[in-house]
Amino acid sequence: MLEKFVLRRCFSSKPSTMRAWVSENGSGIELKEVAVPVINKPGQVLLKVKAASVNPIDVDMSQGYGREFLGTWKKFATCDVQASRFPLIPGRDCTGVVEAVGGDVHNLAPGDEVMAVVPVIQPGTHAEFVVTDSKLCSKKPSNLNFEEAAALPYVASTAFSAFSVARVNQRNAKTRRVLIHGGSGGVGSMAIQLLRAWGCEKIVTTCGKDSFEMVEKLGAIPIDYASEQATQELIEHAPFEVIFDTVDSPLAKWSDNVMGVWRNCIHVSIVSPLMREMDKNGVPLGLATTAIKHFERAFQSHLRGRWFSYAFFMPSSDLMGQLSRFAEDGKIVPIVERVMQFEELEKAYEKVSQLQGRGKTVIKLN
Ligand SMILES: NC(=O)c1ccc[n+]([C@@H]2O[C@H](COP(=O)([O-])OP(=O)(O)OC[C@H]3O[C@@H](n4cnc5c(N)ncnc54)[C@H](OP(=O)(O)O)[C@@H]3O)[C@@H](O)[C@H]2O)c1
Known part of the structure; x- marks a missing residue:
């Protein structure tokens, strides 16, 4: 029955x-x-x-x-x-x-x-x-x-979830200046495309030199993460309202320096210690140690009116509808x-x- x-x-x-x-x-x-x-x-x-x-x-x-x-x-x-x-x-x-x-x-x-x-x-x-x-x-x-x-779907859902945390969406993406660390990867290349489909005009990304052509075609300005000039180039493109981090590198951490000050700017990272801390220490202690790491990471930023947050893959029906349309229109490939x-x-x-x-x-x- x-x-x-x-x-x-x-x-x-x-x-x-x-x-x-x-x-x-x-x-x-x-x-x-x-x-x-x-x-x-x-x-x-x-x-x-x-x-x-x-x-x-x-x-x-x-x-x-x-x-x-x-x-x-x-x-x-x-x-x-x-x-x-x-x-x-x-x-x-x-x-x-x-x-x-x-x-x-x-x-x-x-x-x-x-x-x-x-x-x-x-x-x-x-x-x-x-x-x-x-x-x-x-x-x-x-x-x-x-x-x-x-x-x-998976990489788009992850990027969408991170942009939801950063409060970037179809209505306001046009005016946001975004830095993506790891733009050549699965999540990073989708994040560039989603932003472009939403009309975002300024996207800078760190990636390896051999991926420059690919990310340029997607609509982002590449910076070689291994180059000695990387920090200088980031300064030249600053300030950014949103940093989306898929690699958690020293350069990604340093790039908090090129965020705007007192403009509600945010650094969102999808490389979070949460699960590993919980696997190591159990759920309550894992939550506590992640909260401490989060606090350490965010404190200096908060002092200058900036935000830091982790984000995770979250399925979204809203995204799935947009994804089919953007792919059929050729805006996302x-x-x-x-x-x-x-x-x-x-x-x-x-x-x-x-x-x-x-x-x-x-x-x-x-
Ligand atoms: N929190 C979540 O829910 C969630 C969801 C999805 C993914 N993730 C995490 O996000 C990370 C990326 O996933 P993915 O699927 O995009 O991986 P992926 O497809 O393997 O891409 C990684 C990319 O990062 C680039 N890269 C490596 N070191 C770099 C650096 N220092 N600076 C800039 N770019 C660098 C690599 O390029 P080169 O080969 O040129 O170095 C590669 O293109 C993984 O750690 C994954 O576990 C988390």
Whole structure:
């Protein structure tokens, strides 16, 4: 009876098991045969995965990163004190075909081609099937294939979440001067594109010299992070209202010096010690030590009317709608560095863990 209410429509007779990459206890991944996930909320959809991006966070989580915090969050979210982070299926975004929809889903139907993100406490997309909220799916842009479109949702959601913290959006981006550290990487290259799609006119980015052409094409002014003139060049482009940091380098820390003073300027970093501190010290102590580190980092800035904050990947239905439109209009283009087969995921993890991305590594499923 409950199943009838929850599950409204089903596309085909799907198998009961699937292949998925599983981390049993945080010591790497293995390819396993597991049960196909089921829709257990009326707003959810079941997707047959066609392609998924591979991100540093997937590698880290398969090695135990976030075990404490995400385990605690899952206990609260599922009201189950026994709930554990493991076994987990990594992968936070994908493109795919809708296989079945919950009773409250009216914007999608079986057979639709979509791109999607999956909240961090749910089983992920490095599998043949995945369940996610229908609001976190949007139409696959018609001009992109599955692999190209899969390079967009996770990195765009992370950049969008950081810009939400910095209060930069479609309405005010035009007048903001933004410095991005790591503009050649997966998140950084998407952050440049999102800002440009919102009309931002001044984007400066630090990156390696061999990525200059790529970031210039995206619309940013490159500065070689290894050059001795880097600080001088940053001073010449200053002041910035927003610094978006994806690398946490000494230069990124120094660049607080080129922020405006008393203008509500903000430095947002997505390289946060939070999860690692919690994994090391448990949730309460981990929160406390991160708060102390945050305070140390932010105090000098606050004295001059500037802000500092960490930001994290957050799925957003608002972003997903914008992303499909921008991609169809050609305002955002996927930068796919490499496409690998689903079966090669371990190799893909090895590559991505080096943090030398030039766009995205994507896996495809047949
Ligand atoms: N908080 C969150 O929720 C969240 C979400 C997504 C990602 N992240 C984190 O954000 C970081 C970046 O992720 P990603 O997916 O964009 O990685 P990625 O694709 O591997 O990109 C990293 C980029 O940083 C560049 N780089 C390295 N050192 C640099 C420096 N000192 N200055 C400027 N650029 C530098 C690299 O270029 P070169 O090869 O030329 O050095 C590379 O292009 C990772 O640490 C990841 O864990 C956090």
